[in-house]
Amino acid sequence: MIELKSAEEIDRMAVTGRFVGELLAELREVADVGVDLMDLEHHARRRIKERGAASCYWDYAPSFGRGPFRNVLCLSVNDAVLHGLPHRYALRDGDLLSIDMAVGVDGWVADSALSVVVGTADPDDLKLIEATEVALEAGIDAARPGSQIGDISAAIGEVARRYGYEVNNEFGGHGIGRTMHEAPHVPNDGRSGRGMRLRPGLTIAIEPWFCRGTDKIRFDRDGWTIRSADGSRTAHSEHTVAITEAGPRVLTRRPGHEARPGNRSGQAAAG
């Protein structure tokens, strides 16, 4: 069942979204060469507790994971792209880190992700991150009343191909609201003019992720961490978006995010 949200409920999701955006922006600043993934995880746990928020990841136990998730962040490094399990690992120069988080505040959930290179960036990694960010914006722009889910999917897939990446359609975006994962599924590739029609009050997470060399993935033995099958680097960008009469409203915007694709120094991606 799809629950359309009232304007007031969307405002409440925006409160959560603002916190998620602020915390992701903070984590992006903290992430640096030599910083341990568990330091990022503990930073987030502390901030979530202070805010009185509830992590949607803690104790999350879907069919594919091995045992419940006991972290508040997904931290995916280099060839890891989704559901990266935080562990003791000090980030190295040039690592590509994806940070994904979803929390609830007063019962309303927001979900967002970003990718960043720490230290010296490979221009091809920045280009990959840029592609996921451009695809995300294209998907958001397609999320308008009267359009269809397939319009979002097609917009994302078109950007991927323009950048030269293939799309894996096994994991994509989703409805969101009182819980993290609701109907409908929002694939990262598809055909425009197909799928459910978008109505004001629909709230969805849009989340393109691409691998540099393949559309195939493999799972770690932990059952969580998803990697590119060929070991190539990967990136992931996500926002929670409300469809409103006035158009798409992004609930998880981060200050400065758009001005700095992929790299904290603001360096533009080559190619």
Ligand code: MG
């Ligand atoms: Mg997410």
Ligand code: MG
């Ligand atoms: Mg999501």
